[in-house]
Amino acid sequence: MSDPTIAxxxxxxxxxxxxxxxxxxxxxxxxxxxxxxxxxxLLALFRWGQDAVTERSDDVQDEIxxxxxxxxxxxxxxxxxxxxxxRKKLAVNNAKYPLSIRGKPE
Amino acid sequence: MSDPTIAxxxxxxxxxxxxxxxxxxxxxxxxxxxxxxxxxxLLALFRWGQDAVTERSDDVQDEIxxxxxxxxxxxxxxxxxxxxxxRKKLAVNNAKYPLSIRGKPE
Amino acid sequence: MSDPTIAxxxxxxxxxxxxxxxxxxxxxxxxxxxxxxxxxxLLALFRWGQDAVTERSDDVQDEIxxxxxxxxxxxxxxxxxxxxxxRKKLAVNNAKYPLSIRGKPE
Amino acid sequence: MSDPTIAxxxxxxxxxxxxxxxxxxxxxxxxxxxxxxxxxxLLALFRWGQDAVTERSDDVQDEIxxxxxxxxxxxxxxxxxxxxxxRKKLAVNNAKYPLSIRGKPE
Numbered sequence: 040m041s042d043p044t045i046a047x048x049x050x051x052x053x054x055x056x057x058x059x060x061x062x063x064x065x066x067x068x069x070x071x072x073x074x075x076x077x078x079x080x081l082l083a084l085f086r087w088g089q090d091a092v093t094e095r096s097d098d099v100q101d102e103i104x105x106x107x108x109x110x111x112x113x114x115x116x117x118x119x120x121x122x123x124x125x126r127k128k129l130a131v132n133n134a135k136y137p138l139s140i141r142g143k144p145e
Numbered sequence: 146m147s148d149p150t151i152a153x154x155x156x157x158x159x160x161x162x163x164x165x166x167x168x169x170x171x172x173x174x175x176x177x178x179x180x181x182x183x184x185x186x187l188l189a190l191f192r193w194g195q196d197a198v199t200e201r202s203d204d205v206q207d208e209i210x211x212x213x214x215x216x217x218x219x220x221x222x223x224x225x226x227x228x229x230x231x232r233k234k235l236a237v238n239n240a241k242y243p244l245s246i247r248g249k250p251e
Numbered sequence: 252m253s254d255p256t257i258a259x260x261x262x263x264x265x266x267x268x269x270x271x272x273x274x275x276x277x278x279x280x281x282x283x284x285x286x287x288x289x290x291x292x293l294l295a296l297f298r299w300g301q302d303a304v305t306e307r308s309d310d311v312q313d314e315i316x317x318x319x320x321x322x323x324x325x326x327x328x329x330x331x332x333x334x335x336x337x338r339k340k341l342a343v344n345n346a347k348y349p350l351s352i353r354g355k356p357e
Numbered sequence: 358m359s360d361p362t363i364a365x366x367x368x369x370x371x372x373x374x375x376x377x378x379x380x381x382x383x384x385x386x387x388x389x390x391x392x393x394x395x396x397x398x399l400l401a402l403f404r405w406g407q408d409a410v411t412e413r414s415d416d417v418q419d420e421i422x423x424x425x426x427x428x429x430x431x432x433x434x435x436x437x438x439x440x441x442x443x444r445k446k447l448a449v450n451n452a453k454y455p456l457s458i459r460g461k462p463e
Contacts, residue, residue, distance in 0.1 A: 072284060072287075075284075075287050075291070076287075079287070082294075087355055087356050089355070144299050
């Protein structure tokens with residue numbers, strides 16, 4: 040079962056799109072482009088090595104929220120359960136990077 | 146209060162990093178770069194206009210999961226409550242795009 | 252007049268696409284997505300703070316070449332003269348960041 | 358030998374950085390982040406399927422110029438000859454996608 044908060048935010052995002060007749064723009068491909076461009080905006084806050092979390096905390100919060108919402112909307116449109124997909128990926132990562140091997144992440 | 150699922154996934158991600166001594170790599174800046182590069186991988190599945198959700202559903206699920214987990218980890222490290230930040234952004238968007246104005250999203 | 256090397260590479264890229272009947276995929280929008288996903292691949296080489304230029308020099312060269320070629324192809328398809336656009340932007344940046352102001356770049 | 362235009366633009370970019378004491382910020386890693394965030398800005402112009410080349414031609418020209426200059430600067434700092442790297446990649450692609458195989462690009 041999907042998480043109540045995630046599902047509730049997804050419902051609001053769907054309503055937001057429907058109310059504006061924007062559902063036709065919310066294709067998986069357009070939303071993948073949205074995620075990538077929003078990720079570029081978050082990254083821009085850090086690009087010269089700034090401590091943006093401290094110095095521009097409102098902007099950082101805004102940008103991560105944009106990405107988060109775009110991820111939720113993408114998953115809803117593509118009918119992917121994020122919690123399940125996330126847990127599956129965690130299990131894969133646990134197997135891929137066993138505890139006995141320490142070093143830099145890949 | 147943070148969502149139980151989001152918080153639980155964040156706890157697992159933190160444990161994963163701690164167990165491998167990778168917390169020092171999980172700076173907000175490194176995680177912003179991770180989000181952007183993972184977003185590029187999702188986008189790559191769609192770049193020539195493919196219907197990737199149908200044709201490569203496992204890859205799409207993998208890539209959105211990677212982005213989702215990276216967003217959760219970023220928020221944890223930067224001490225941002227994603228649910229709050231997301232709801233705040235939804236309110237901003239509702240004000241920014243009133244129902245009376247229809248057209249293309251920006 | 253366009254640069255001879257840039258123009259020559261653009262001609263080869265056009266021929267490459269034409270020979271494979273791929274010109275219909277090379278829309279500005281698809282090429283913008285290509286640039287963004289290739290940029291994500293370059294960034295991935297640096298995401299944990301590695302000195303990738305030294306440690307993975309062939310990969311770095313490969314990824315920057317991919318981005319460079321995608322930029323050339325985009326400009327050709329969108330009929331933008333890169334040299335002119337680049338010089339114009341340099342002039343804008345010189346005016347925007349006068350020498351008297353020193354500090355971090357934005 | 359490097360292309361005269363590319364080399365000349367790279368010299369101007371180096372002078373621009375040196376004059377502002379910004380060379381210390383122009384590490385390969387920071388420039389990879391710059392390329393990715395600029396690529397996100399170009400992509401944003403197209404994210405809902407707009408014909409941005411026609412409708413927002415000045416913005417498109419600005420954004421591709423930003424990426425182009427960032428690519429030139431990265432290559433200079435990382436001591437990569439873009440023309441050589443580009444031609445090498447073209448040869449690789451010609452071998453990878455032989456003419457006898459037609460279909461969608463990967």
